[in-house]
Amino acid sequence: MRTPRFCILPVFVAGVFACQRELDLVARQSHRQPLAKRDQEWPPILDERETLLVNAFDSVSIDEWSNYYGHQNKLAGYGKEAAQWTADRWNENGVESHLKEYHVYFRYPVSASLDFTSSDGEVHPVNIKEPVLEEDDVTGYDAISQQTWLGYSPSGNVSAEYVYAGRGSIDDFEKLVELGIDIKGKIALIQYGGLFRGLKVKNAQDHGAIAAIIFTDPIGDGNITVANGYESYPDGPARNPNSVQKGSTLFLSTQPGDPTTPGYPSHEDAPRADFSDVIAKIPSLPVSYAAVEPLLQALDGHGVSGEEVNRTGWVGALDADYSTGPASGVKLSLDVVSREQIAPIHDVIGFINRTSSDETIIIGNHRDTWMVGGNGDPNSGSAILVELTRALNKLRQTGWQPKRNILIGSWDAEEWGLIGSVEWVEENANWLKETAVAYLNIDVAVSGPRPNLAATPELHKLATETLKKVIYPNFGSYNISLYDAWYEATGGIVEVLGSGSDYAGFLHNGISSFDTGSSGGPNDPIWHYHSNFDTYHWMSTFGDPGFHVHASQGQYLALVAYHLANDDVLPIDTQNYAVELRAYYDDLVTYAEEQGADLDLSELDKAIDYFKKNADAVKELEVRAIANNDEHLKTLVNHKYRDFQRGFVSQGGLPNREFYKHVATAPGLDTGYAAVTFPGVTEGIQYAENGNFSVAKEWVGRTSRGIVVAANILKP
Ligand SMILES: *[C@@H]1O[C@H](CO)[C@@H](O)[C@H](O)[C@H]1NC(C)=O
Ligand SMILES: *[C@@H]1O[C@H](CO)[C@@H](O)[C@H](O)[C@H]1NC(C)=O
Ligand SMILES: *[C@@H]1O[C@H](CO)[C@@H](O)[C@H](O)[C@H]1NC(C)=O
Ligand SMILES: *[C@@H]1O[C@H](CO)[C@@H](O)[C@H](O)[C@H]1NC(C)=O
Ligand SMILES: *[C@@H]1O[C@H](CO)[C@@H](O)[C@H](O)[C@H]1NC(C)=O
Ligand SMILES: *[C@@H]1O[C@H](CO)[C@@H](O)[C@H](O)[C@H]1NC(C)=O
Ligand SMILES: [Zn+2]
DSSP: OOOOTTOBOSEEETTEEEOHHHHHHHHHTTTSOOOOOOOSOSSOOOOHHHHHHHHTOOHHHHHHHHHHHTTSOOSTTSOHHHHHHHHHHHHHTTOEEEEEEEEEEEEEEEEEEEEEEOTTSOEEEOOOSOOOOTTOGGGGOOOGGGSOOEETOOOEEEEEEEEEOTTOOHHHHHHHHHTTOOOTTSEEEEEOSSSOHHHHHHHHHHTTOSEEEEEOOGGGBTTOSTTTTOOBTTTSSBOOTTOOOOEEOSOTTTOOSOTTSTTSOOOTTOOOOOOTTTSOSSOEEEEOHHHHHHHHHTTTTSSSOHHHHOOTTOSOSSSSOOOOOOOTTOEEEEEEEEEEEEEEEEEEEEEEOOTTOOOEEEEEEEOOOSSSOOTTTTHHHHHHHHHHHHHHHHHHTTTOOOSSEEEEEEESSOTTTSHHHHHHHHHTHHHHHHHEEEEEEESSOOSSSEEEEEEOGGGHHHHHHHHTTSBOOOOTTOOSBHHHHHHHHHSSOOBOOOSSSTHHHHHTTTOEEEEEEEEOOTTSOOOOTTSTTOSHHHIIIIIOTTSHHHHHHHHHHHHHHHHHHHOSSOOOOHHHHHHHHHHHHHHHHHHHHHTTOOOOOHHHHHHHHHHHHHHHHHHHHHHHHHHTTOHHHHHHHHHHHHHGGGGGBOTTOBTTBTTOOBSSEEEOTTTSSSEEESHHHHHHHHTOBTTBOHHHHHHHHHHHHHHHHHHHHHOO
């Protein structure tokens, strides 16, 4: 799982390729300044160790690791063998590694079926299975994970008329209410895209639906479609019409982690809490675009047409008018059987310890998948981490040792709700608070050739300057730095971290965080996200033949980690945090005005000024420490850089969601993936009832105090 950067619409905003979700985001983040094009010399000049690290990445061995992972059952609770294999490889490469077990609540699939009753009363079974492809051996594996289901769906057997509800956001459902379309007692038919799927199910449930069907629509596929004449996988780069997106339906924006152990680790004997508020009560199933087309067509001419609904993202690319329905007598019958179990999961934890250091760099990737493959999500990252341990070992064999501890995590059960990382963070929260400098995440390292990047502001400089040191592989017409490719793909904007991958547990404990990867653009082969077709065959044929994009992502991550672990003074730029806070502030002022929220933001304004003053002062201290080669002063500065983020953590958490504690950024309550800045205030405005802004007001104070605490940690 990760933020859906692969979500594709042929829309350009100021040269930036963006999907609708990103459009909303761009609009909200209008005060953030993009970086400039690269003007440094080319090719980049690397020092001896950087060169050794970069040259240590071998696309042939990455191919081998990818091939291994792509043929294992890694569904959470079933993946111990791949965990042990990972620990073995890391150990061989000098990273002392062991398995860490947690006991986690799951709902596994037993069986599922879907029937469609047309207006003439005839019943037709709907194909919910993904076909076995002769060209792709893995698609024929007999494993529990090759079934089609949605994680945490309860069992349910229901039959009812259905209503199309767009992408299933709160606003989509409110629009139905406004149009007088009653969804109570009906089944919601919802398009993938925009918000996290678990929130689509939540919104359906909150509006009285008794089940949810979520479908893939080719609107997300840009130019590479069957309609445009491309052959579909496995014959060509277009989406296989029968591909289905699986995934979790946990209410991610409220509470990730094991839903039965909020705030504490899932040990075998841990007390189990009530979870009814964080997972769905209604059953749900995912379907392909081929399967959904007749279901949409059956609503044509019933209810309100998609054009009249007039909401962005409502009308897709199938041959239907995306009417709301319902159509009298046109029904769906859904029969989902799932099985509850508390099952063991296994994180792999590897250490390179420096006994003298109280500073730790953490690098992580999840390993679990929804299918046997998973060569994009997440095992492109897993293959890279194995190669990264090899590269670090080569460097260490020259006598080099990192200044700081390096900890590497291979997380389990991320797909179900960031579970393996969240449980581990909960268990190690005190040690992390004392020593963690930064968490570097790599999830979908490769699902296409275009690099993407999200990070907390103090890491932007390190992250983007390092992009300039890596040569982008000769993919198509590109022969440029990773920075140039990233600039072209993003317009020079480093994304704000929301949720959707394992950094969330770290970030919301006040740890600098970073997330990298690469994905496809509108003219690249379609990656089958969370489908049985995310395989080694797809990756080696369409996604990254030769594994060169993998190698460049690995080189990039290795260089970022190397500088964090090695540099005398941490490459952390708190002055940029002040710049970003100011941009978030300006966005908030605009948003409050638009929403007619009469808020006094002066306390926040002053807090940001105070933060800036201290960031400037600590920078002066840094310059002095380096000029005088003063070890004592360097340590002092490093500790400030390590610790200042802890100040942003608001004890008790954001309104109604204790897990998310960061006052500057959090996933939107109704996005799940995409970030909202100053979430307490922004959502206090967004969800204010009858002009009652008391929550927003309270959070102006709390947010300001968090910023002041962070500033005081920086204060020389
Ligand atoms: C899609 O293809 C058309 C024709 O080849 C091209 O003009 C257009 O720019 C492409 N769209 C995108 C988003 O690249
Ligand atoms: C589901 O309900 C249908 C009737 O709507 C019934 O025929 C079928 O046996 C039920 N399935 C199960 C597993 O109970
Ligand atoms: C659709 O909504 C937009 C505003 O969101 C409005 O400007 C436009 O007139 C509407 N179109 C129709 C056909 O109602
Ligand atoms: C490395 O440090 C971790 C955390 O302090 C500790 O659990 C582990 O035993 C250490 N390993 C070695 C070899 O010192
Ligand atoms: C890419 O750059 C390398 C080194 O600068 C050069 O040898 C190669 O010919 C270039 N390839 C293309 C397609 O321009
Ligand atoms: C405004 O909302 C707060 C918090 O939800 C509540 O305590 C308060 O009574 C509300 N004020 C009014 C005037 O409704
Ligand atoms: Zn993932």
